[in-house]
Amino acid sequence: MRLVIKGGRIISPGDRIDYVGDILIENSRIKRVSRRPIDIKDALVVRPAVAKAMADKPGFTRRSSSEVGKSSKKADEIVLDAKGLVVAPGFIDIHVHFREPGREDAETIETGMKAAAAGGFTSVMTMPNTYPVNDTQSTTLFILQKAANIGLTHVFPAGAITRGMKGRTLAAIGEMAEAGIVAITDDGHCVMDGTIMRRALEYASDFGVRVVSHSEDTTLSAGGVMHEGFVSTRLGLPPIPQQAETVMVYRDISLSGLTGIPIHIAHVSTRESVELIRRAKDAGIKVTAEVTPHHLTLTDEAVEESDYDTSTKVNPPLRTQDDVDALIEGLLDGTIDAIATDHAPHTTTDKEQDYVAAPFGIVGLESAVPVCLDRVCAKRQVPLELLIQKFTTGPADALGLKKGRLAKGDVADITILDPAKDVTIDPAKFYSMGRNCPFGGWSLVGAPVCTIASGQIKTIDGRLV
């Protein structure tokens, strides 16, 4: 199968490419990226914007040319007309919670992968807080096997740091690494014991996986449901001080400095965290960090404005405008390496409880890219090339994944964006089983219009083909 993506603005920060040109994909791999036109004679020319027509075209079902009948056009040779569109390496989300095994009523690996592809992502890293926790080789293999059978996107599982994510003894890190985890984390919980965290860094380094820190001093955050500030006081909701995060960010940076081993800080949400990470990077400590679309665009005011909608209940909590501004500054100056959704689906029954009782977490895979294109690029003047970097080489390099570029021979993962497309976020239409999204009803400009993974077109205009 040959596929040419033609005439789009190719932006690949990891390859220092930003020009209008063509990409040739052959046998699932990048064959050529070029300013010069690449032509395939007699190939079928299709436009990603026409979703229904696309799905009906031969080629997308990978029929052989003989089945197409008399048409001289070859079904296994497609030219995708990308004029006016932006063509980037496949987007990577290094922080998603698919609920399988154990809570298939909230999300399965399949629905999660569909949501990822629809949202423009070709690779995701799944968090280990399933039932059972991914703390053994068998659970890791189960996830990888299941994902391989579905085949929509690449799935990189993270394993737990501690057994059962209970924070007491290290999990079978070596065995899981052998099975294919790329990182360890107790995300959702913090490893409160500093010595265990130090050992985790040392073991991770021995086995060639990264450590992701959910930085939260739970002795400070215990019982809290939203950011501690004027709004929590006015609403009378139990608060979480920002220090619950920064105290642990500091500890983990410090342990990284002590051991010389890299650490990745998940979902940074406060100005002070950004400043700590910036100083650590300046000092040569190997710390990387991610931020979520919701922390970049919403504040604690959303809790009040939404009338206690539990889709605003997230951990770490939505902060203040000053924190949002600091996160944007962190993106701009490179302190923050990646944007990751922390996609956390919950059943409607679970989320319909009152604000204090409802679980933390919101879904993000199918809203992240439009939210960032509109509210981060357009409204906050973050350059598009920089945003693409935060979805490609930023996350890939933070976790040591061989993804995020368009080098010859790479597996052809591509995300095509239409920066001018009008979209309205409608959670009812999500492939994700989660409806707990704070962006429902938002009208935004810019969206992913085509996701290509391993050289195959997976989604057009947010729908599976």
Ligand SMILES: [Zn+2]
């Ligand atoms: Zn977390």
